[in-house]
Amino acid sequence: MNIQQIVDFAQADTPTEYYRPAADKILKGDPEQSVRNHYSSPCGQFSSGIWEGAAGLWKVNYTEHEYCEILQGVSVLTDREGNSKTLRAGDRFVIPAGFQGTWEVLEPTRKVYVIFEPKA
Numbered sequence: 001m002n003i004q005q006i007v008d009f010a011q012a013d014t015p016t017e018y019y020r021p022a023a024d025k026i027l028k029g030d031p032e033q034s035v036r037n038h039y040s041s042p043c044g045q046f047s048s049g050i051w052e053g054a055a056g057l058w059k060v061n062y063t064e065h066e067y068c069e070i071l072q073g074v075s076v077l078t079d080r081e082g083n084s085k086t087l088r089a090g091d092r093f094v095i096p097a098g099f100q101g102t103w104e105v106l107e108p109t110r111k112v113y114v115i116f117e118p119k120a
Helices: none
Strands: 017-019 026-029 033-040 047-054 054-059 065-079 084-090 091-093 100-116
Touching: 026 100, 047 065
Parallel strands: none
Antiparallel strands: 017 033, 026 054, 033 047, 047 100, 054 100, 065 084, 065 091, 065 100
8 A cells, every 4th residue: 555545535536426316215306416436445335525416305314324524505404303404514424324314405515425334
């Protein structure tokens, strides 16, 4: 292992993948999303990159643990009981595996994500 294996997000030329949540999960809007997954571990359980989302509301069901840092925009994360948290630029948080609810993008949002997917 050497310095060439270090992944510098500012210099990564990772291709952007565009997608939308499954149609049955979308509750409002047309939440187009993109991801630049800059790193995936050889075991496939750990990954990190940049995510961006357009305005919309969709259901989420986290099987992974995810650290997020909001870089721009405003989103609202709501649990199944109706409790919500507004997420803005500068916010840093972890969503534990097992979280279910909704993610709503109010203003186009960009975040750094770090994901750990436990083995089943």
